[in-house]
Amino acid sequence: MDNIDLKILHQLQTDARASIAEIAAQIGLSEPACYRRVRELRKSGVIEKEMAIIKPKNMGWPLSMMLLVELERDHSTIVNAFLSRINKQPEIIDSWFVTGDYDLVLQVIAADMEAFDQFTQQVLHKDNSVKNFKTLVVMRHSKAHGPIPPDKK
Amino acid sequence: MDNIDLKILHQLQTDARASIAEIAAQIGLSEPACYRRVRELRKSGVIEKEMAIIKPKNMGWPLSMMLLVELERDHSTIVNAFLSRINKQPEIIDSWFVTGDYDLVLQVIAADMEAFDQFTQQVLHKDNSVKNFKTLVVMRHSKAHGPIPPDKK
DNA sequence: AATCTACATGATAAAATTTATCAATAGTGA
DNA sequence: TCACTATTGATAAATTTTATCATGTAGATT
Numbered sequence: 001m002d003n004i005d006l007k008i009l010h011q012l013q014t015d016a017r018a019s020i021a022e023i024a025a026q027i028g029l030s031e032p033a034c035y036r037r038v039r040e041l042r043k044s045g046v047i048e049k050e051m052a053i054i055k056p057k058n059m060g061w062p063l064s065m066m067l068l069v070e071l072e073r074d075h076s077t078i079v080n081a082f083l084s085r086i087n088k089q090p091e092i093i094d095s096w097f098v099t100g101d102y103d104l105v106l107q108v109i110a111a112d113m114e115a116f117d118q119f120t121q122q123v124l125h126k127d128n129s130v131k132n133f134k135t136l137v138v139m140r141h142s143k144a145h146g147p148i149p150p151d152k153k
Numbered sequence: 154m155d156n157i158d159l160k161i162l163h164q165l166q167t168d169a170r171a172s173i174a175e176i177a178a179q180i181g182l183s184e185p186a187c188y189r190r191v192r193e194l195r196k197s198g199v200i201e202k203e204m205a206i207i208k209p210k211n212m213g214w215p216l217s218m219m220l221l222v223e224l225e226r227d228h229s230t231i232v233n234a235f236l237s238r239i240n241k242q243p244e245i246i247d248s249w250f251v252t253g254d255y256d257l258v259l260q261v262i263a264a265d266m267e268a269f270d271q272f273t274q275q276v277l278h279k280d281n282s283v284k285n286f287k288t289l290v291v292m293r294h295s296k297a298h299g300p301i302p303p304d305k306k
Numbered sequence: 307a308a309t310c311t312a313c314a315t316g317a318t319a320a321a322a323t324t325t326a327t328c329a330a331t332a333g334t335g336a
Numbered sequence: 337t338c339a340c341t342a343t344t345g346a347t348a349a350a351t352t353t354t355a356t357c358a359t360g361t362a363g364a365t366t
Contacts, residue, residue, distance in 0.1 A: 001211075009212060012205035016169055019352060030316045035354070037314095046211045051298060052165035053201045058154075059162060059301045066251055066258050068221070087296040095296035098219055100289035105219050105258075109301065136253035143240040143248040145204060148212045148262065172323060183345045188325070 001046070004029065006150035008037055009046070013147035016050040053145055056093070061109040063116060064138040069104035069124070070131040079103075082129040091119055102134075154199070157182065159303035161190055162199070166300035169203040206298055209246070214262040216269060217291040222257035222277070223284040232256075235282040244272055255287075 007027045011018060024034035041047045056064055071079065079097070086106075087095055094107040110116035124130050160180045164171060177187035194200045209217055224232065232250070239259075240248060247260040263269035277283050 006212060009205065009207055013207060014202075014204065016203040016205050020354095021352075031352095032317080032354085033315055039354090046207060048206045048208065048297075049167075050169040050203065050205050051167065051300075052162065052169045052203050054162055054166060054199060054301060055201065056301050058199045059159060059303065061301060064249075066249060068254075083295045087299075090299065090302040092296060093299040093301060094294075096217075096219060096289075096291050097293040097295045098289035098291050101221075101287050102289060105289065134254055136249075136251035136255060136258065138249050138251050140250040141247075142236045142250045143245060144201075146240075146243065146246040147204075148207060148209050148214060148246060149243040150212065173325095174323075184323095185325085185346080186344055189343085192325090 003150070005037060005041060005046075008034070008041065010147055010150045012038070012047065012050070013145075055141075056109040061111055063110040063112065064141070065106075065108045065110070065116065066136040066138060067104075067106040067108055067124075067133050068102040068136070069106060069133040071103040071129050072131045073129070074103075078129060082127065085127075086123055089119070089123055107138075156303070158190060158194060158199075161187070161194065163300055163303045165191070165200065165203070166298075208294075209262040214264055216263040216265065217294070218259075218261045218263065218269065219289040219291060220257075220259040220261055220277075220286050221255040221289070222259060222286040224256040224282050225284045226282070227256075231282060235280065238280075239276055242272070242276055 004027060008023060011023050011026060020035045020038065021031055023038070024031045027034070029037075038047075056062070071082065073079075083095070083097065086092060091108050091110060092106050093109055096105040097103070098105055108116070108119065110119060120133075120135075124133055157180060161176060164176050164179060173188045173191065174184055176191070177184045180187070182190075191200075209215070224235065226232075236248070236250065239245060244261050244263060245259050246262055249258040250256070251258055261269070261272065263272060273286075273288075277286055
């Protein structure tokens with residue numbers, strides 16, 4: 001994993017559909033050499049996946065929330081069970097297990113407020129592992145999926 | 154935007170490198186027809202972009218934080234100015250403007266704690282728009298970029 | 307110093323995929 | 337029924353990805 005790889009990764013975070021030829025030109029490398037690096041980055045798992053980014057509202061999910069969850073206990077077995085349980089919910093599109101004033105940050109999408117209310121009832125209120133949670137309604141996703149810079153500042 | 158488009162979008166969120174032929178087969182459509190739909194979805198902006206997903210730690214950013222920020226004032230001009238200012242920071246890879254107990258949720262990456270401390274000094278403490286903020290240290294990104302389901306539950 | 311090995315590179319060619327062209331089909335409203 | 341529009345499928349051309357092979361460079365060994 002050298003500087004060239006980092007540049008490739010940065011490029012692919014901006015546009016995963018750029019052709020190998022374009023990337024190769026950008027970083028001054030031959031096409032096959034660039035191709036092999038990209039292939040290795042994919043195979044090794046450094047590139048987790050390549051995916052389309054779509055605004056939830058454009059797929060019929062106009063509401064987006066950030067949930068700050070506090071759990072009852074910190075025991076890892078319980079936490080892991082809880083995480084694998086809730087991560088099955090398709091409405092939860094991102095979930096971060098954190099330490100600080102809360103234990104979990106969830107990004108949840110919903111078709112409407114009623115559906116969101118149902119979600120909280122079934123997934124959170126019913127669950128004994130949840131002590132409480134706060135809902136932040138997303139008004140604007142003001143910066144989305146910024147590319148991770150190749151250099152540390 | 155019909156059901157077929159939604160299925161295509163779901164597919165592309167799982168794997169943006171699937172060939173048109175694969176997608177077409179999956180949803181029972183000819184290759185050219187499928188191709189044209191994908192092209193329109195891209196052109197119309199429904200597909201915002203296609204990008205590689207990479208864990209920050211694999212690019213030399215081992216630390217990840219969620220910041221819960223409270224702003225001094227709600228005036229939209231001030232808020233917008235603040236947002237466009239901080240969104241320039243490459244360490245901020247996602248930023249949600251929300252309503253509730255906080256005004257802003259930021260995902261920030263850092264090479265180490267010292268760099269993170271510097272970041273908060275320069276970007277947050279120095280800024281008059283910031284009333285205060287809480288830091289949640291990410292221990293695990295337990296669900297990442299879940300695909301947005303094509304149907305509303 | 308010479309040589310060997312491991313590894314990444316570039317040139318080229320083959321395979322696969324994307325994209326354009328065109329004729330045919332299905333659905334709409336007059 | 338008859339145009340009109342929009343979408344489709346078949347085919348072919350253009351582009352891109354991928355494989356093959358020979359070359360070159362750096363580090364280790366004799």
